[in-house]
Each structure stands twice: as structure tokens, then as C-alpha cells.
Amino acid sequence: MTKRAATGALIGLALGDALGFPTEFNDVPSILAKTGPWREMQLPHPAIVTDDTQMTLALARGMRTATERGPIGPLRLARPVREEFVDWYHSPENNRAPGNTCLKACSLLNLPERDWRDASQVG
Template sequence: MSASRHPLYCQSDDKGDGDPRAERAATGALLGLALGDALGFPAEFDDVPPILAEFGPWRPMDLPRPALVSHDTRMTLALGRGLRTAMERGFLAPERLARQVRADAVRTVSPETDPCLATGAGWIAEEAPATGLLRFLLPVEEPLGAPRRAARTSGDSDSIACLTGAFAGAHHGADVWPAAWTDRIEYRDEPVTPGALRDA
């Protein structure tokens, strides 16, 4: 089945032919979501100073052992299973997504600043995606830095890091995540299965 005929195909103005960042973008998003969730889950409900005191700074941060995930990943996987069931019963055609507009905050917030101060703590529906997107858009040295930094926030750390990881994985592709991390994430095989349906 060609990409344009795939049930989860969604055109993107940003996705050029042969762009290596687009390789396995859906799998990258789902793995990034789970990785970000596992990074942020231990720090959920804490403020930044006690998080740093207990877990240390975000730059050298390692994935917890075991890499357990929260309801954020489990709900996403449940949605993925539902989409698979729907696809098996007929054609699934999502609406074309509009390009995200970078907010002025991206140009004024430092990567070292808690993003919750700019876009909210993520406890309500509109804040979590905004803060996760802001954290993704702020520059870091390498892609893993985005969910790492998102996991060290004063708000809903697992949800924010979960969304940040999904944005980063969709942008860079699945291969950006180190195998040493993706191989030991809880429910590791489940993000790969629905992601592969879209990436095919």
C-alpha cells in the first residue's frame, strides 16, 4: 500500500521526500512519548528545587530503572489499539493537520527556565500540550535533551515530558532515541506496533 493510500496517512507541508527526520516519525513519536513519560513520572507533583535535590540536573539524566510509565502512555496505547481496530473495520482518514505556529514565548524563554512559567503547569488540558510544545521548540544540544528538560518542571512533569518526547520523536524519527533506552521502556513493543502502521 502506498503512503498516500495508507489509512493513517496525513500530508505535511514540512515533510519533504527523503528527509531523514521523517523516517518512522510515528514510531519516533510514540517511543518519545513513552520515554518522556518515564522520565517525568518520578517527579510528578514536585516543584523544581526538590526535584533537583532528589534527582539532580537534567542534562546528565538517565532513564530510570525500571522505566515505568504512567496513565499518559497507557491511555495513548489504548487509543492506538482502538485505532487499529477501527482500521481493520474500514478506512480511517484523519483531517489534515494545520502547521503549528511558533509562539513569541519561544523567542523569549530560556531552555534553562522552567517552561511552566511561560505556558502553564500542565494540569489542565490546554496547558500540557502548550508547555510540551514550548519545551520541544526551545533549543537543546541533542533531541534527548528535550524530554529530559521537560521532566524537570514544576508542573505535571510526566505529561509535559510525554508530549515533548512525542513532538521530538515525530520531528526527528524513531532512530533518534537510543536503543539502550527504548529497549527497556515499559510496554516497549506496544508503541512500535501502531507506529509501524503509520510509518509503512
């Protein structure tokens, strides 16, 4: 994928996430009552950058770092992705109510005694 295509995909993801944010966890009748038909939905003002978008961008940055270091594989990918998620975990921008599972996973990634190369430590 070219840099341009990746950027477009990430912008599309962020816009879709911002459109869905006001109705997250609502059922279809509630969503239709709030927004009308989906093809007529307007981008909320302000459009919110959600925790899901932030985590997707962290993953993308980690992948970019890994690919800059050579052919991508699990071991080359693990460290930069881990570092991006730990950075996001500590960021003051991480204030959009991420779920407990995400926060717990990032807190575990943050522990220096949990060596990212040892899969037996998962759990």
C-alpha cells in the first residue's frame, strides 16, 4: 500500500469513527431517531477523535516504524507497536473513555518485567 492510500484509509476510518461516536452502543431505532437515514448523516460538530481512532493510529505508527527497519515480521513488529501503545496509555490525549480491557492490556505492556518476546507471559 502506498503512503497516500494508507493516509486515505486512516482518514476514512477516523471520519467513520467520528460519525459513529454519538450513537455508539445505541440500537438501530435510537440511531435512526437521532440521525435519520445514514446517508444523510452530518459529521458531528465537533467531530471527536475517539480512543478507537487513537489506538488505530498507534498501531499504524508502530507498523510504519517496523517497516522502516526492514522486512516486517512478528518480532520486528512487536516492539514498535508495544511502544506506541504504551505511549498512548500515558498520553494526556488518552482521555476518551477507553475500555477496561484496552487499559489493562496497555498497563501490562507497560511492565518492564513482561518481556515482549516471551509469549508464555500472556495472561
